[in-house]
Amino acid sequence: MTRWTRRTVSSGSPLEPKIGFSRAVRVGPFVSVSGTAPIGRDGRAAHVGDVYAQSRLCLDIIGRALMDCGARLEDVTRTRILLTDMATWQEAARAQGEIFGAIRPACTFAEVNRFIDPEWLVEIEADAVVEE
Template sequence: MDHARQLVSSGSPLEPQIGFSRAVRKGAHVAVAGTAPLGDDGTTVGQGDVYAQTVRCLDIAQAALKAAGASLEDVVRTRIMLTDVTRWKEAARAHGERFAAVRPACTFIEVSRFIDPEWLVELELDAISD
């Protein structure tokens, strides 16, 4: 079994600045970093819309999983961080659309804010993929 460390970038300018990777694969384990609702142009997608922002976060995370040789079916844990946890059902709808059959362990967390105040949600994923 190869236990080399594989780093995946999403192209975010914050990755080299902060010193992180969008995802890291080590053996069968894949960890996807806190993923914000950024568009390809670096602006916030779905301003004011928790559902749209969650969909964007999931799109970015899913692409990172694929680049690391994993898929949504390999996800064992998700963490959804919201600036207003009373809006959890909006994020849950997007999560359920992707994970209804997979049903990973999932946690919703309220945070005071994110780096960009336009972000209403961020998420993290952990996967195990042989």
């Protein structure tokens, strides 16, 4: 039986140590990226009121986390897009399509009541499989 190594990646979010989670975890060829919120470099909600811009930021943060795990966007097999208002799904979908249009991972949209910060309109998760 193969024993895979575990690698964790931080994005510097102030919530990571408080909650006890990593932005991404790689175990063998599998990478899981946590629910990624639109948190700017200052630790605060970015692009308040703009679902598209928040979605792009989430995807950019996910892209960096994947790179830090030795993965690429092309390795993504699934994304999950969580929205506080499903009426805005097309704006989040536009951002998803710009990044993943040619890759076409499995994707789920779901509406949630709210996030930790009420200024977050979207969170995005991703899973990837990397060739070893």
